[in-house]
Amino acid sequence: MATVVERFQAGYQQYHGLSAKWCNEQTRVIEDFLSVTRKSDPADLDAADLRAYMGTLQGRGLAVNTVRKKGNMLRAFYGWLYDEGIIDGNTLMAVKRVENPKGASAVTKPKPYSRKELRQFWDALDSSWPETDPKFIRRWQKGTSPYRRIATHAMRLQIEAIIRLALDCGLRRQEIYNATLDDIHPDNEYVVVRFAKREAGGEDKMREVPYTDKARTAVHRWIEFRSLLGPTHDRPWLSLATTMQKQRKYLDPMRWERFERLTGAVIPPKGTWHLHRFRHTCATEWLRADVPIELVSRLLGHSNINQTLCYAQLVTDDIHRAMAKAQPAFEAATSGVEATTPVGGKA
Numbered sequence: 001m002a003t004v005v006e007r008f009q010a011g012y013q014q015y016h017g018l019s020a021k022w023c024n025e026q027t028r029v030i031e032d033f034l035s036v037t038r039k040s041d042p043a044d045l046d047a048a049d050l051r052a053y054m055g056t057l058q059g060r061g062l063a064v065n066t067v068r069k070k071g072n073m074l075r076a077f078y079g080w081l082y083d084e085g086i087i088d089g090n091t092l093m094a095v096k097r098v099e100n101p102k103g104a105s106a107v108t109k110p111k112p113y114s115r116k117e118l119r120q121f122w123d124a125l126d127s128s129w130p131e132t133d134p135k136f137i138r139r140w141q142k143g144t145s146p147y148r149r150i151a152t153h154a155m156r157l158q159i160e161a162i163i164r165l166a167l168d169c170g171l172r173r174q175e176i177y178n179a180t181l182d183d184i185h186p187d188n189e190y191v192v193v194r195f196a197k198r199e200a201g202g203e204d205k206m207r208e209v210p211y212t213d214k215a216r217t218a219v220h221r222w223i224e225f226r227s228l229l230g231p232t233h234d235r236p237w238l239s240l241a242t243t244m245q246k247q248r249k250y251l252d253p254m255r256w257e258r259f260e261r262l263t264g265a266v267i268p269p270k271g272t273w274h275l276h277r278f279r280h281t282c283a284t285e286w287l288r289a290d291v292p293i294e295l296v297s298r299l300l301g302h303s304n305i306n307q308t309l310c311y312a313q314l315v316t317d318d319i320h321r322a323m324a325k326a327q328p329a330f331e332a333a334t335s336g337v338e339a340t341t342p343v344g345g346k347a
Helices: 004-013 020-037 047-059 064-083 089-096 115-128 134-142 151-167 173-178 213-229 244-249 256-260 262-266 275-288 293-300 309-334
Strands: 190-194 206-210
Touching: 004 020, 004 064, 020 047, 020 064, 047 064, 047 089, 064 089, 115 151, 151 173, 151 213, 151 262, 151 275, 173 256, 173 275, 206 293, 256 262, 275 293, 275 309, 293 309
Parallel strands: none
Antiparallel strands: 190 206
C-alpha cells in the first residue's frame, strides 16, 4: 500500500507538473517533518505541528526565508491532506494562520522573461535549431535524403509548438506534456486542458484556453510535420533522436524526464530557459495588455484569484517605476514651472 508521501507525489506533485528539483526538496521536507512530529497517522497532524517544526528549523540555524519556503511546501501538503479528506477544514484554516518567521519576505515573485530575453531566446532557437530548406524535406519524403538531414527542422518545430503553448496560452509543463493531439489540434477553437478526476466516479474536469494566432500556427506546423514522420500513437511530443543509429527510436513518445528539462538543455545558454517562466511571462504580458485579472486567472487555471495577484503586482510595479521616472516633469508642470527635462527623460 502506498505511503502518504507516495500518494502526495502522485496526486499533487505530478499532477501540478512540478520540477524534479522542487519535488525532491519538498519530499525531503515532508519526510523530515513527519519524522520530527513522530505522528504515524497524518490525520493527527495539526497547526501546532507546523508551528513547532518551523521553530525547529530556526533552531537549526536556517535563514528565515528558507524556513518560510519549507513552511509553504508543508502548507501545500496540508492542503492536499484536506482535499483527500484526511484532515478537516478547521485544521487547514488553522494551518493557514501559522505565521512565517519574523523578517521573512512575503512571497516569491514570478520571474517573467523581459522582451530583451525573449529576443535572445528566439535568436538562440534560430541559431541552434534552424529550419531546413523545403527541398531537403521533399527529398527525405522520397527516400533520397537521410532523416538526419531534416532532424534539426523537426526539433525546431516541436520546440516552438511547446514554447507557444506555455508563452501564449499559459499552460503548465505537465499540462503540455499530458495533452493529446485532439486536445491541442489547431482546428480547435480552444486548447483543451484536462484535469485529473477530483473524486471517484466523477467526471473529468477541464478548461478551454483560446489560441493566439502564433500559437495556432506553431502547433499546426508541428502536427503537420509530425504526421509525415508517421508515429502510431497520439502523444504529440516525440523523442526525435538526431542520429541514424537511433533513428528507429525517434518516433517514440518523449519521456517525462527529457520533456521536463527540454528547453533548458537544448537551447543555449544551457539552464537559462524554463517552461514555467514562459508561463509567468504569459500571465504578466496579458495583464500588461489590459486583460482583466479574472480572465487571466481562468486562463492559467488558478483555483483562486489570489494565486494570480502576484502577477498583477508586477504590473503595479511597472506603474510605480514609470511614475517615479516622470515625477520631476509632473511636479514641475503642476507647480506652474517649466520642466528642465521633457517627459520621457530625453534632453
